[in-house]
Amino acid sequence: MIILVFLWVYLATNNYSTVDGRITSISRDHEDLELERQLKLINKPPLKTIQEDGYIVDCIDINKQPAFDNPLLKNHKIQLKPSFEVTNTNSTRLSSIGFEEDLCPKGTIPIRRTTKDDLIRAKQLSYINVGILNKDIPGRHYAGLNLNIDDKRRYFAISGIINTYNLPVRHPDQITSAYIYLSNGGSVHDKNVIMAGWEVHPKVFGDGKTYFFTRWADKSRNKGCTNFFCPGFVQVEPSFHIGTPVVDTSTYNGKQFEMMVDISHDPKTNNWWVRLNNKNLGYYPGILFSNLAFANLGGWTGMTSTPAGIPSPPMGSGHFPDNNIYRSCFFRTMNFQTDTRTNIGPKNHKYAVASSDSPKCFGVQYEGWNEDMQGYVMLFGDLVEIVVDNI
Template sequence: MVERVEGGGFIRVSYPFFHLASVRSHCQRTSTNADSLLPIPTTHNVDGIQDSLREDLEFETKPNLSDKTPIKTIYTEFGGIVDCINIYQQPVFDHPLLKNHRFQIKPTFENLTEKTLVNNSQIGSMFDLDNEECPQGTVPIQRMKYNFSQEKLLDDILIKDIPGVHVAEAFVPQNHSPFYQVNGICSLYNPKVEKGQISMSHIWVENGPVESSNRITMGWHVHPSMYGDARTHFYTSWTSDNFKKTGCYNTACRGFVQVDRKNFPGGYFPDTSTYGGATYEAYMAITQDLKTKNWWISAGKVNIGYYPAALFSNLGSASIVGWGGRTKANVGGRSPPMGSGHFPDGNRTHESYFRSPKIQGASLIVYTPESFMTKHFSDNTKCYDVGYHDKYYGEVQKESVVHFGGPGGNCGI
């Protein structure tokens, strides 16, 4: 769904905003009707909430469909392969920490922020009704095009201090914690990224010391090495030890529990913004379900899935939340553009941003942080910049914004 805002050239993406645009599909029928809800295995019968990690924290990073028979396989128009797997037999449930996990079909909270935005909008259809989705009782699991080694899965752009990574981010620090949600309406761009480079826009929650940080991120990125293309893809990631031995993107390893039948980590955004022209946006949120303690990933009006509480050693709440962008280049090479590829200048048709950024703190009220609560940081202001304004100075609307980005170039190590 989209909303076109007259005069500003904005297109607000609500739901759904990425999809299975299929060329063909193959169905494999089992003894269970694929169109009916499949039974819950008796092994997943109690909440998987633990206070600490077990010794068997380290898990497989091998291809995660080797022992799962898809009920349906979808071949997308751009060469991707998506398997529709029994919702209760997802590879994630093979994780040692999730053997006794109770599957949560939907969160106990309501997405009141997005509901307000949609109710005040005139919504039309972004996609036709013929797009593919997985049958009832199954969920989409994207096949990885490349066999990433564990090193490539974990040692990446999400670790700030490795060579070639540059950041332009705003965050609310620990002295205002605890936090249970971070959200914002993100502009979507497709910066030019070459082989060996990455450019991303994201929100995140984290807790713990840097060397063993527990962290969840979500947003969009252009990552040719992962997808084999230069499109803008929706992504999410997690770690319980600052990516030393745990964590990955999307469903490349066992961690993320998929719930929605149509939208999934790794899906691409078919439309992105043009500098000075139409701007596409997507609402994104990471929210802890205060009853189950699971962390939900929401985009548009869709609760896509969640990270079970049992995966984490120290994420009963977040001590830091934030918004912004990152890039990665080969060491000694040129860094790619971030966001729109231009420095923020107060014009939303020019810059990459998260508007209406909000957090949920100890009061459990979702609110916009004031400027004095936030900090922002760019490690190379000649390449990228970032700012936070609780009253947006560039336009008539008095709306908070995190804006960031830049052209990249020779940005150093």
């Protein structure tokens, strides 16, 4: 699993370069030696080491975490908690995602140690980071509920409870995911975005399990990444290491599990906070972005991606929405914030619009307010056995 693959190190060493989002090596003969040297730079000296199931977690001084290797954050002062009031959301079906009290000593944060295999897999990626934002890539499909751009509102927060599934993928470059996002920018070439949710992506995470992910990008600078792929995300939560799989996932027509995710702008610091299951994981400093003082787009989305010539993986629960939350993957308790900084639900088309780029194959069904769930609900997914190949 790739968690701490710092692509900036490749550039700094002059032994690697990026071309159209691909990493190329100029010296295969010295690759092993170079990988070992990079690992020493990437993996910070731990104050405590924890042996997990098949990998190692290091407790790193919070002030020496990977984010501060980014030149933009050289003099950054850590914000330990949001300045705004946080409202917790209740759920009795939370997935086990890896929170462990007293995981690391006070003043440290847990980070999964990067291995040589992680670095090798990183070089094999067909993109670094921002390419995942392109909606016009063949083989990529979306179904979800998007905030209405016509009213020209400014958005400062988005949240939702996401039904979690573990769906099979046939190829390491395939992706199936569900996430919330906020973005700004006039075109795909200058888009700034933050997203968070769950994802099955073997090329990134090393296996076919479901993982929580958070991602940022500034396409005008060609910067951004997933999790700790590059320096940017500042973690403050000591009881959770990004890179542990989601243990509990839902079963079609059976037991359901979910995760609570939200992204919120801090008006005092301009940092963008990411929360998971009522915990403040950390934030993206506002200085990372060229154009994200506020968002003009956002939504709750299901997405799949597949290479050319390979049928798409399933989306959501792997089934078309059919008004049944036990059979259709869902978002619930969906809210967003505008200038008023108060939660607003996507009540109707004035606020948000449901859409799918291939509605015959990937469905979306906006339920509106659901009394049983005490919130706004959207179902999404694809038809079983439907082959959608690069359309």
